[in-house]
Amino acid sequence: MDDLFEYSDSLNAPFQTFRGDWRTVKPHWHYFTEMVYLVKGVLYTEVDNHQYTLNPGDMIIYHPKQIHSFLDIPSKNTENGENDLLFYGIKFDDMILSNTTPGSPKLPKLLANITRDGTPYNLITAEELKYNPVKLFFENCIWETNHKQFGYDIKVASMISLIITELMRIWLRRGMKLSTKSTFDQFSSKDFSVLEYIDQHSAENISIEELANKCGMCYSNFAKQFKAQFGKTCKEYIEFVRICKADTLLLYTDKTLDYISQETGFTDASHFIRTYKKIRGITPKQRRNSQG
Numbered sequence: 001m002d003d004l005f006e007y008s009d010s011l012n013a014p015f016q017t018f019r020g021d022w023r024t025v026k027p028h029w030h031y032f033t034e035m036v037y038l039v040k041g042v043l044y045t046e047v048d049n050h051q052y053t054l055n056p057g058d059m060i061i062y063h064p065k066q067i068h069s070f071l072d073i074p075s076k077n078t079e080n081g082e083n084d085l086l087f088y089g090i091k092f093d094d095m096i097l098s099n100t101t102p103g104s105p106k107l108p109k110l111l112a113n114i115t116r117d118g119t120p121y122n123l124i125t126a127e128e129l130k131y132n133p134v135k136l137f138f139e140n141c142i143w144e145t146n147h148k149q150f151g152y153d154i155k156v157a158s159m160i161s162l163i164i165t166e167l168m169r170i171w172l173r174r175g176m177k178l179s180t181k182s183t184f185d186q187f188s189s190k191d192f193s194v195l196e197y198i199d200q201h202s203a204e205n206i207s208i209e210e211l212a213n214k215c216g217m218c219y220s221n222f223a224k225q226f227k228a229q230f231g232k233t234c235k236e237y238i239e240f241v242r243i244c245k246a247d248t249l250l251l252y253t254d255k256t257l258d259y260i261s262q263e264t265g266f267t268d269a270s271h272f273i274r275t276y277k278k279i280r281g282i283t284p285k286q287r288r289n290s291q292g
Contacts, residue, residue, distance in 0.1 A: 003199045006030040015092035017145040021085045025070035027244040034062040034091045037138045041085030044071040047122050057126025088138040096157040132166045202241045203265040208234050243279050250288045
């Protein structure tokens with residue numbers, strides 16, 4: 001079973017831009033921040049088990065380590081008469097964000113800590129963006145990246161900073177809160193990443209005690225810190241990763257539930273169905289049918 005992790009080259013390609021018209025993107029995660037601005041059509045996306053419907057002028061931001069995907073829902077596309085789709089996208093390493101004023105809050109730290117009831121904020125609506133030149137910033141980033149004229153990387157980094165600054169202002173006006181939690185990643189180092197390890201070994205029987213040892217932490221501290229940083233217990237996160245991988249088999253193959261449960265680390269089909277319904281709120285069969 002393929003991993004969900006998508007490698008990003010922070011050193012040689014600290015940002016990427018694109019125009020897209022694809023409706024389907026399988027569940028995945030990465031260390032980059034990704035922003036998608038919808039130009040036309042309707043886009044259905046899922047972020048950490050929350051589904052969003054984007055209309056023209058809406059924007060979605062995927063924070064680092066959030067598992068996200070695009071969903072093709074033929075029945076809804078037919079109802080809405082939406083055949084054409086176009087969106088702009090930017091992926092970037094947060095460390096390219098810059099501040100020009102000495103002593104001003106650092107954008108990477110602010111971006112990592114903006115939350116709504118403890119949950120990272122993802123959707124920005126067209127109504128919130130109507131007085132902001134965000135679409136133009138996206139278009140300029142794409143043009144600069146494609147043409148690579150002198151200083152293009154400086155201009156792209158600056159425009160990404162402008163987009164994030166606009167989003168911060170919107171979020172703060174809407175009552176979003178800056179979390180006081182530390183942004184230091186206790187679960188990744190040069191030699192080991194607990195999220196990558198879970199991704200790679202999700203079909204196996206993962207020992208949480210072993211994960212704690214690999215992070216140099218006792219079990220109780222590991223469990224407490226993991227829940228604080230990721231909003232799920234380690235066991236819940238492992239189950240969620242398995243469900244995301246199961247979705248790929250459910251939606252893009254005709255494999256049986258018995259096969260899928262074995263491939264994704266569940267003891268049997270019954271265990272898979274129970275866990276799936278607990279997380280998704282519907283059965284695997286309902287999920288498969290809903291996507292046509």
